Structures are given as structure tokens and as C-alpha cells.
Amino acid sequence: MSVERVSIYRAPTTVADADAIEEWLAERIGGRVEVRDRFLRTDGDDSLAEAFAAARVRSPGERETGNTMLGAVRYEERAMAEPERAGGVLYDGIALRLAFNDALPVGERGLDHAHVVLLDRAIATWGDHDARWHKRVVVPGQPSIVSVPGLYEAPAKPEAYYREKERHALLSGGAPPREVLENEVEGEFLIASDPRTTDALKGYALAAVHFLETGEAFCPEEGCRLYDAHYQEDLIEAQLREPEFCPDHADRYGGG
Structure with a gap:
């Protein structure tokens, strides 16, 4: 399937710059990319509120939502x-994707028109292997959902981050300021409203288009933009360091 058109939807309550993502993506797939306003305002209707409520995750180990x-x-x-x-x-990302598909204009639901929704909500998918919900950055499909909070929350941070957060909570009764965690915890990780957010999201937007065109969700090579990182350090290596792509995907999208 050849994707002829890509629509990226803004997430205005976040630092994600949809226009910068559009420009980067257009350079790698040969144009055919546009930016649209917030999905929930432009294409939503009253039924989406019910869909969000129905997709709420109740607890980490409870499948029913x-x-x-x-x-x-x-x-x-x-x-x-x-x-x-x-x-x-936290929301069931697959349930939201199905609801979002119903909200797309009927004439734009074909797989030749990729919709990439930048979302300001945290999403998850259920893991049958361990019977738990797992936060995600992206749920590919039509449309694909890219969770901006997921960028900070889904890939695991260094263990020292969680220890310091717990220690601070015991001493002060609350979470420490982000700058404290950055200064006191070794290792690289993204935090909410991180200035690197837009650059880090570019690869996930491409992964959404790549999935519709090829059926391949992610790349197994750790340093590739299309790699599905489970740890923050791996995310930074894949999305913010050179080279952008593994040799196979460099042939398709440039770089290397």
C-alpha cells in the first residue's frame, strides 16, 4: 500500500511542534504531508467523550476498562x-484508535491517507504475556496515535530516577522538581515539556506512516529512528543521535 497523503494533528497543550515534524517527515517521504488542527476539535463529536470514558484503564493489572x-x-x-x-x-490506546477511526471523514479512512494524531493523553496497550497494561508512545494504525506524555512516561528511566523520586516523596511528601531529578540522577532521559520533544517525536510519526505502507511496525535495530525503545537511554540513542537510520531504512528514507 502506498501512502499518498499524510495529515498530522496538533497537540496544542504540549511543546510538540507539528509543523517541524511535518517538514522533517516531508523531506523523508517526498512531500505529501500537511498539518491540521487538534483532532478532538476538528473531527470529534459528542461520542468521543463517551469513548474516552469507556477506554479508561482502571488499574495496571485489570484488563477490563x-x-x-x-x-x-x-x-x-x-x-x-x-x-x-x-x-x-491512562487510556486503552487501541480502543481510542478505533473510536478515532469512526470520527474520521468517511472519504479519508483509506490506507492511502495516513492520519497521525499527536495526543496530549497517556495511552497503553494490554500485555497478554504479563497481564498488565503498558504505556506506549505510539499505537500505529488508522489513525496512528502518538502520545506526547508517553514519550516521557512509557520508556523506563534509569533505576536511580525512581529511587530518588521515592526518597524525596518520603522526606517531603511529594515528587521532587524535575530539575532536581535531572541534576541528581545519572543517565539520560526526557522529562515533561522537554525541549527535545519535537525531535524525538519525528521518528514515531515516520513509524506510523511506515506501518501503513509496509506492515512493519518497528525496526529491530536499536539505533534506528524506527526502533521501539523500551528505555529512555535507547530512545535518545534512536531519536536524537546520528545516524538516523539503520542501513536498510537509510536506503528508503535517506541518511545512514
């Missing part, structure tokens, strides 16, 4: 209208 009580739906309606108020909720 959802809370469609009136209060939860009202919260999701407010979060869609005022996205800066949303946060602290």
Missing part, C-alpha cells in the same frame, strides 16, 4: 473542550 458513569463522561467532555485541564488518566 471503562467508567461510563455520567461524571466520567462529563469530565471527558470538559477535557475535550479545555484540554489543559486533562491529565492523570
Whole structure:
């Protein structure tokens, strides 16, 4: 399947620069990329609030999702209208992708038109191997969802990060400021509103298009932009260091 057109949707409550991602992506796939406004405002309808409520993860080890009580739906309606108020909720990424597909214009659902939704919500997929939810940066498909919070939360940080966070919580009753963690924890990792966010998201946007064209979700080579990193250090190596791609994907997208 050849993708003839790509639409990237903004996440205005985040530092992600959709225009910079569009420019980078267009250089690697030969144009045919556009930026659209926030997906939940331009293509959403009232049913999406219910879809978000139904996709809520209840607990890390509980497969069943959802809370469609009136209060939860009202919260999701407010979060869609005022996205800066949303946060602290984890959602089933596959359920959201299905709901988003239903919200796409009927004439744009074909696999020749890739939709990449930059989302300001945390998403997860269920792991049958360990019966737990796992946070994700991207859930590829039509549309693909790229979670900006997932960039900071899904790949694991160094163990010292979690120890320092726990120690600070015991001493002060709260989480330490981000700059404290950065200064006191060795190792590289991204934090919320990190200035490297846009550059790190570029590879995930490409992975979404690559999946529709080839059926290949990710690359097994750790240093490639298309690698699905499970650790922050590996994410930084893949997304922020040269070369951009493994030899096979460099032939397709340039660089090397």
C-alpha cells in the first residue's frame, strides 16, 4: 500500500511542534504531508467523550476498562473542550484508535491517507504475556496515535530516577522538581515539556506512516529512528543521535 497523503494533528497543550515534524517527515517521504488542527476539535463529536470514558484503564493489572458513569463522561467532555485541564488518566490506546477511526471523514479512512494524531493523553496497550497494561508512545494504525506524555512516561528511566523520586516523596511528601531529578540522577532521559520533544517525536510519526505502507511496525535495530525503545537511554540513542537510520531504512528514507 502506498501512502499518498499524510495529515498530522496538533497537540496544542504540549511543546510538540507539528509543523517541524511535518517538514522533517516531508523531506523523508517526498512531500505529501500537511498539518491540521487538534483532532478532538476538528473531527470529534459528542461520542468521543463517551469513548474516552469507556477506554479508561482502571488499574495496571485489570484488563477490563471503562467508567461510563455520567461524571466520567462529563469530565471527558470538559477535557475535550479545555484540554489543559486533562491529565492523570491512562487510556486503552487501541480502543481510542478505533473510536478515532469512526470520527474520521468517511472519504479519508483509506490506507492511502495516513492520519497521525499527536495526543496530549497517556495511552497503553494490554500485555497478554504479563497481564498488565503498558504505556506506549505510539499505537500505529488508522489513525496512528502518538502520545506526547508517553514519550516521557512509557520508556523506563534509569533505576536511580525512581529511587530518588521515592526518597524525596518520603522526606517531603511529594515528587521532587524535575530539575532536581535531572541534576541528581545519572543517565539520560526526557522529562515533561522537554525541549527535545519535537525531535524525538519525528521518528514515531515516520513509524506510523511506515506501518501503513509496509506492515512493519518497528525496526529491530536499536539505533534506528524506527526502533521501539523500551528505555529512555535507547530512545535518545534512536531519536536524537546520528545516524538516523539503520542501513536498510537509510536506503528508503535517506541518511545512514
